Amino acid sequence: MDLSGVLFFPVTPFRADGTLAGDVLAEHLRRGLEHGPGGVFAACGTGEFSALSEAEHAEAVRIAVETVNGRVPVLAGAGGPIGAALAQARAAGEAGADGLLLMPPYLAGGPREGYAAYVSAVAEVLPTIVYQRGSVVLEPDQAVELARVPGVVGIKDGVGDIDRMQRTVLAVRAEQPDFLFFNGLPTAELTMPAYRGIGVELYSSAVFCFAPEIATAYLNGDERLIEEFYAPLVRLRGKVPGYAVSLIKAGVRQRGLDVGGVRPPLVDPSPEDEEELARLIKTGLALVER
Numbered sequence: 001m002d003l004s005g006v007l008f009f010p011v012t013p014f015r016a017d018g019t020l021a022g023d024v025l026a027e028h029l030r031r032g033l034e035h036g037p038g039g040v041f042a043a044c045g046t047g048e049f050s051a052l053s054e055a056e057h058a059e060a061v062r063i064a065v066e067t068v069n070g071r072v073p074v075l076a077g078a079g080g081p082i083g084a085a086l087a088q089a090r091a092a093g094e095a096g097a098d099g100l101l102l103m104p105p106y107l108a109g110g111p112r113e114g115y116a117a118y119v120s121a122v123a124e125v126l127p128t129i130v131y132q133r134g135s136v137v138l139e140p141d142q143a144v145e146l147a148r149v150p151g152v153v154g155i156k157d158g159v160g161d162i163d164r165m166q167r168t169v170l171a172v173r174a175e176q177p178d179f180l181f182f183n184g185l186p187t188a189e190l191t192m193p194a195y196r197g198i199g200v201e202l203y204s205s206a207v208f209c210f211a212p213e214i215a216t217a218y219l220n221g222d223e224r225l226i227e228e229f230y231a232p233l234v235r236l237r238g239k240v241p242g243y244a245v246s247l248i249k250a251g252v253r254q255r256g257l258d259v260g261g262v263r264p265p266l267v268d269p270s271p272e273d274e275e276e277l278a279r280l281i282k283t284g285l286a287l288v289e290r
């Protein structure tokens with residue numbers, strides 16, 4: 001799969017009555033596409049994957065595929081209970097998506113063989129990137145085994161253990177030099193210097209949702225943004241569980257697109273934290289305009 005540049009993980013807009021706002025999602029995607037992302041990951045973590053019904057998930061992916069219209073790969077979130085993961089994978093395939101980002105199977109733990117069976121069932125449907133986070137933390141030799149599963153094309157790391165990741169990257173790429181690895185930590189830009197050092201060049205950018213100018217300037221080498229924009233943003237996103245998503249939606253609203261608030265159990269940011277976010281966006285934009 002050909003992925004490069006900034007990877008766009010759109011939010012999923014909701015109307016005031018709580019229903020999915022498909023037209024607003026299409027507009028959010030169109031605005032992002034103007035800034036040339038290398039791929040679109042619809043209905044993933046930032047897109048409130050865990051709050052969508054199967055029908056809403058399918059609708060969000062269908063809108064993403066239609067709006068992107070073949071310009072870059074479109075991947076869809078899948079995961080949770082195996083039945084739901086397979087239904088999401090099939091719906092994404094029918095919509096014309098190019099692949100999946102596979103979230104962990106929630107609640108139920110299982111041995112390594114069980115997780116491998118879970119991954120292979122989904123990867124039979126569409127090319128799959130395994131998301132290492134939460135209950136899924138791979139040992140390097142386990143990653144090698146998963147990388148051999150037909151249809152598994154990449155691993156996205158949301159754990160941030162550089163020692164383990166270095167060993168994982170070395171072990172997998174010894175067999176498969178083109179296997180994809182992604183820095184999938186929240187606000188991945190902050191840790192990209194470390195990930196580049198271990199051979200991981202691809203990353204997800206939540207900031208691209210609300211400030212594509214800033215995300216693109218960072219991609220093009222503006223290191224000033226790390227200290228003055230990304231580090232304070234990481235602090236703010238870490239303040240309340242769920243801010244990783246709700247602050248991103250707030251940022252999109254602040255830039256002029258009414259994508260609504262988040263669904264429970266997430267909460268929208270407090271007015272003070274929204275103000276802090278607005279100040280940060282202003283600082284980041286001023287830096288990239290200089």
Ligand SMILES: O=C([O-])C(=O)C[C@H](O)[C@@H](O)C(=O)[O-]
Nearest residue numbers: 009044045046186187204206
């Ligand atoms: O599933 C997701 O939305 C992600 O993993 C991508 C996010 O952009 C993540 O990197 C973040 O929250 O900064």
